[in-house]
Structures are given as C-alpha cells and as structure tokens.
Amino acid sequence: FNLAIADGAAVRNPAVGIRLPSQQPGEPFAYSHEQVAALVREMPTERDKVLVLVLAYGGPRWGEVTALRPASIREDGTVRLSEAWAETNGKLYLGDLKTHAARTIVLPNLIFSRLVEWSQTKPDQNSLLFHGSNPKAPLRTSNWTPRVLIPAIERANLPRITPHNLRDTAASLAIQAGESVATVSR
Numbered sequence: 001f002n003l004a005i006a007d008g009a010a011v012r013n014p015a016v017g018i019r020l021p022s023q024q025p026g027e028p029f030a031y032s033h034e035q036v037a038a039l040v041r042e043m044p045t046e047r048d049k050v051l052v053l054v055l056a057y058g059g060p061r062w063g064e065v066t067a068l069r070p071a072s073i074r075e076d077g078t079v080r081l082s083e084a085w086a087e088t089n090g091k092l093y094l095g096d097l098k099t100h101a102a103r104t105i106v107l108p109n110l111i112f113s114r115l116v117e118w119s120q121t122k123p124d125q126n127s128l129l130f131h132g133s134n135p136k137a138p139l140r141t142s143n144w145t146p147r148v149l150i151p152a153i154e155r156a157n158l159p160r161i162t163p164h165n166l167r168d169t170a171a172s173l174a175i176q177a178g179e180s181v182a183t184v185s186r
Contacts (some may be wrong), residue, residue, distance in 0.1 A: 030172035043148070
C-alpha cells in the first residue's frame with residue numbers, strides 16, 4: 001500500500017493500525033538415535049559430524065555451540081557454555097548466553113571423547129571449535145544449513161530438520177533415557 005500511495009494509485013493505507021497475529025512457534029520435532037546416526041554418517045567432514053552429535057545430544061543453541069572453544073571442555077566430562085554468537089542486522093556479536101547465565105552440559109562418553117579428539121586438532125585453547133573458512137569467524141547457520149545439513153538429510157532420506165530441531169532431539173532423547181522433564185527443561 002505504501003508503494004501504491006507513493007505511485008499515486010492509492011490515497012491512504014487501509015492496513016495502518018491493524019496488528020498482525022503473532023506467529024506460532026514451530027512444533028518441536030526430534031530425531032531418534034537411529035536418525036541421528038544416519039545423519040552423522042552422511043555428514044561430509046569430521047567437524048560436521050561432531051557438530052551434529054553435540055547439538056543432538058547436548059542441546060546447545062546454534063550461537064552457543066559455534067562459540068565453543070577447546071577451553072570450554074572440562075576434565076570432568078562436561079562442556080561449559082559461557083558465551084554465544086548473536087546476529088543483528090547481518091553482523092555477528094559475541095556475548096553472553098540468551099539467559100545471561102552460563103551453564104554446563106553433559107554429553108554421553110563416546111560423544112564427549114569425540115569432541116575432545118576434535119578439539120585437539122585446534123591450534124590453541126581459544127580457537128573456535130566450529131568455524132567456517134575463516135578460523136576466527138564462527139560457522140553461520142545460514143551457510144551451513146543449505147550447504148551441509150540439508151544435502152546430508154536428503155542423502156540419508158530423513159525428514160527435514162533445522163539445527164534447532166537437534167536441540168529438540170537432545171531433550172527428547174534425554175527424556176527417553178529416563179531424565180525428568182523438569183531436569184531437561186533446566
């Protein structure tokens with residue numbers, strides 16, 4: 001309507017003041033253990049395999065997992081999340097977590113061991129574990145999803161998911177393993 005007004009085709013915008021309904025969040029969708037394994041098999045690099053495993057079994061947000069460094073990995077078998085990338089107007093900023101409180105995630109031993117092995121390929125404790133072509137810049141979901149995730153999903157013949165659905169997967173798999181919903185939510 002604003003273009004029509006500018007072109008002289010309309011005198012006023014009848015939609016001014018009308019509030020659009022809020023969008024409903026997408027339904028959570030989780031993969032099974034078997035589907036995660038199939039997706040991991042189709043990932044092209046070790047980086048991508050480890051990334052999917054950490055997302056699917058640890059449940060960090062994308063900005064949190066891409067801010068991980070070898071120093072985030074604790075000797076007690078946990079991963080400390082203390083910073084995250086956020087995107088504003090196409091620019092990435094490193095800051096604290098969405099909840100403004102650091103937290104610790106626990107990974108199954110095999111996945112934790114794989115993460116430790118991956119971290120040992122990095123030159124120092126402050127290197128990003130999951131970065132794009134520039135080792136100092138985080139991996140962007142807007143690049144990784146269409147270039148890596150979606151082709152792997154198609155090769156594995158799995159239902160389409162987003163990186164956030166792997167967070168749903170982590171919650172679902174933890175509950176199936178006997179964790180309480182309250183614990184998983186925390």
